[in-house]
Amino acid sequence: MKPAIIDHIGIAVKSIPEALEFWEKTLGLECAGVEEVADQKVKTAFLPLKGSAPCSELELLEPTSDDSPIAKFMEKNNGRGGMHHVALRVDDLEAALAELKSKGVRLIDEKPRKGAGGAMIAFIHPAATGGVLLELSQR
C-alpha cells in the first residue's frame, strides 16, 4: 500500500452556512456541493483545492443530530469545531485493509463502507496512528 494523495481533511463545524462565510467568502475557496450522510447523521460540504491534479478537498461536517459522532466530537472539544480527520486516497481499499490487518493495526471499519461523494471509505483507529483519526478512501 502507498497512499497517493491527501483525499480530504474533515473539519467539524456547527453550521455549514456559517462555516462557508469563512472558507468561501473570506478565504476564496468554492463549495462544490452539500450532501447528507444519513447513517453518520451529518451534512457534508466539499471544497476542492484545485491547484493540484488530482485535487485534495476540505470537507466540512455539520451534525444533524445530538448523537452524531461529529456532535460528540465537538462536545469533547469544549463545544468547538475543529480538525476531525484526515483521509488518504488508496487505489485498492480492500487490499489496504487486509494489509493493515495482517500488520496488527487496529481498524474501526474492517470492511469498506460508503462515504460521501460516492467514495468507499474505512477508518483506522487513532490508537494505531498516535492520535490521528485516519480515513482511507477509494474513488
Added chain:
Amino acid sequence: MKPAIIDHIGIAVKSIPEALEFWEKTLGLECAGVEEVADQKVKTAFLPLKGSAPCSELELLEPTSDDSPIAKFMEKNNGRGGMHHVALRVDDLEAALAELKSKGVRLIDEKPRKGAGGAMIAFIHPAATGGVLLELSQR
C-alpha cells in the same frame, strides 16, 4: 486570494522515529527528510503524497523542549499527539495577509515568517476559522 492546494497537514508526535514506524513502515509513505526549526523548538519530518502534482505532504512535529508550542498542544490533548494544523498554499502570502487583515480576520502572524523547508508561512487564529489552526504557506 484563492488557496491552490493543501500544502501540508501538521501532526504533533512524541517522537518522529516512533511515528515513522506507522506512517512509513506500516502505511508505506516515505519520509523526505527531518529538519529542526529552532525558534519553534520542534523537529519536523515531511512525508510527501506523490500522487498529485504539485503534491501535498504530512508534516510530523516533535517537540525539542517542554515549552515548545507542540509540547503544550500535547499537554492539553491528554498527553497525546494528533492533528495540529492544516496549511494551504497561496501564491502571494503578503497579499493574502493584507486581504485577510482588511476583512478583519484575526491573525497570529501579521507578517510572513520562515517555516520549515524554506517556505514563508503565517498562521491564522483558530478563533477566526471555527477552531482550526490554519497556516498559509508560500513556496
